[in-house]
Amino acid sequence: MLFDRFATRRPPGWLIAALAVPLLLVTALLVGRALTATPARQTAPPAAAPPATTAAPSPSPQESVPPAAPPPDDLPVVTYDPAPRGFPPDPDPADTRPLSEGLRPNRNVAAYDAPGGRPLAFLAPTISGVRLTVPIVERRSGWTAVLLPSANRTIAWVPAGGWTTVVLRDQILVERRTHRLTWSRDGRAMRSWPVSLGMSGQLTPLGRTFVLGRTPPPEAVYGGVDVFALGAIPDDPDSVPPGLRGAHIGLHSWHNDDALGKNVTNGCIRLTRSAQRLLLAEVEPGTAFVVVDRLP
Template identity: 35%
Template sequence: MSLDVPCRVIGSALVAISLVASTPAGVAASPVTLATVASVTATALPKATTFTELSGLPQDADTYGKLSGIVVHPARTVAVYALPGGKPTATLPAKQLGSQTWVPVVEARKGWYRVLLPSKPNHVTGWIKAKGLKKARSRYRAIVKLGTRQLTVMAASKKLGTWTVAVGGPETPTPVGRTFLLALVSPKKKAYSPLILPLGTHSSTLDTFGGGPGTVAFHGWPDRKVFGKAVTHGCIRVPARALKVLAGLPLGTPVLIAP
């Protein structure tokens, strides 16, 4: 059984290369210290990052639904709410893993957006104020079918490619549901993959891995024999061409992982 090599991200620096449930994967038109927002300081509430677990926030009820492609980016740290107009529950920083934070919108109300967050538990969402956000639309989406071990990347209705990939093994399955491209990490040392693309989702069976929080990612793999097999700790290993296409997608782009 071929395993993912452990990897660790400290700030934006990648050390001791590894991944899967470790640290793991720009935008368009794509742990930091940032400014105070309103009366909420960045240290007063938990940060909505891949390293944290949040409570008191709504879950994404439409786990396999198609996202609109609207993505938003906070220019500075913003407060996250369980309900519009309620009390802040967390903060969403402007950068994560060395990349700008772009998150997909799952619901909109006047002056507010409910967005997918990159924290645990999987599918956690939160409301952020629309004022001051940068907004874009990604016409792209990536679809992973675990049963057939296939990755398809779409640009609107145009298929950019379909590839056979490696997915999580029986004891460390790749988590299902809709998520998004969170970041793009370039390892500073020679590694199993030239790029790592963390997603906004985590292993459902590993709380930590290789010193990281169990973040699932797209990444390459030097041995092509693994493609088509369920052998990873939860990450999705992709061929070189697929990795190149994925790396060109805007951050925040929707990713659907289906059974």
Template identity: 35%
Template sequence: MYVSRPSRRTALVLAAVALAALAVVTLIAYLTAGQKATPTAKPPLEPPVAPVHVTKKQLAALPRATTYAKLRHAEKDPAPHASATGQILHPKHTKILYTTPGGPPLAVLPTTQLDNPTWLPVIETRPGWTRVLLPTRPNGATGWLHTADNSTEQTANPYEVRVDLSDRRLTLLKHSAPTGSWPVAVGAPDTPTPTGRTFLLASLTPPEITYSPLILPLGAHSEVLQTYDGGPGTIGLHGWPDSSVFGKALSHGCVRLPRQALTTLSHLPLGTPVLVSA
């Protein structure tokens, strides 16, 4: 069969149509690619949750969140072996602690702890709310403060203390870099030093200096001893006159420090996180 060739005019028309189609396809591909590259809009932030109303009667019945208290309904620390946020918080006046943002009241947080100003490490924040570690039993207890009313003071803290129970060594970090490390004595097998993150609660000078010129109570308690020497079994950092104990596990749970370590730690801000690992 014989097929005649298309005329020059017809060929030009067909070429023009093909070029136009190619241009349309290219434009569609470009626009589609542009649409894919455009970031999706972020969802709006949820408004802060308001705290529940607490009556005067309920407020009077709430326990005080101190080293002497036990808060059975407190939420446990969700990351007990992690570093804190680098922020510490001080209540300007007595504040209500809540189990969760918008949840039921848990306790009241006083402005002082053991005659020292209350400073607690921040471990989580949400709009209008701040979660802190508490100095109460059980170890790792946490509570939420409604902070949208500017009734708290919050500041950055570059320090962290780490205690390695297996190496029996304490290390001080500043901005995550070690600045000092010392052998220490830790809890004996029958009265171990509790693990997890806690914090410097107070700095106390004993009325009569025996084994240490300074006691640094922590926001943690012995898991074995409910009371010790008239107190609630609070774990602390303190000095010890006999250097032969360092590097050993023989205390009632406290961490015994060389003189230089105690002097260095005495200058740390209250609320400084202390991370104890096995």
């Protein structure tokens, strides 16, 4: 073995002593310098001069949002009538991705025009005696955006407190070009039917809305089947007949199916009585309802 050969050939003792003493002195000197030397100061590179004008940084997701200003007691309450103005537009009204969570007020909850913004109205637990559930479209720190009832393509921001959330499994999608309604559950298309839509001048409003609630048919022409009232209203309220002023856009059946696939209504969506009965049995208030011109 190499180790054995090296160990058997020892140098003379005087030579070891002669070499060991200088080596020990040199080692001690180097160690002492290392322990007492002052570390060199590191010089930072020069900072670049700031530009003449700089844009304000966008808030990070972790940045705190101003708290909600206390709402005045005399704020209007959102009812079946057109909602108060001043709320922001829906940032993506044609988004067809399912909205899977709804907000349900337990008391009058103030609705604001922005996170930390101005309170403009109250969302009440019910509208016309129907429990209110509004789909959630966005969340920020301490704030939740929902589709506003009794308005088209409009959202409201709600602070935490005074409401609970519910799961929304369904979605209803309407294409105006093809006159087609599709009901989906958990992201999967369940059924599809032809529908009649609004005539010229009273077109069915585009954008995201939701099922507000159900009501008995007001007249025999509705085929004796309950009507789904939506959160949307006519884009031009003055264009509808006087007897329909103040009404919401509805999803309902008709006494016959002769006009399916045509633009003949005052903005509502008509479908067959069997389809309406199925949706009434399956779909809950708060379900997202999207009207697009045509899917890509």
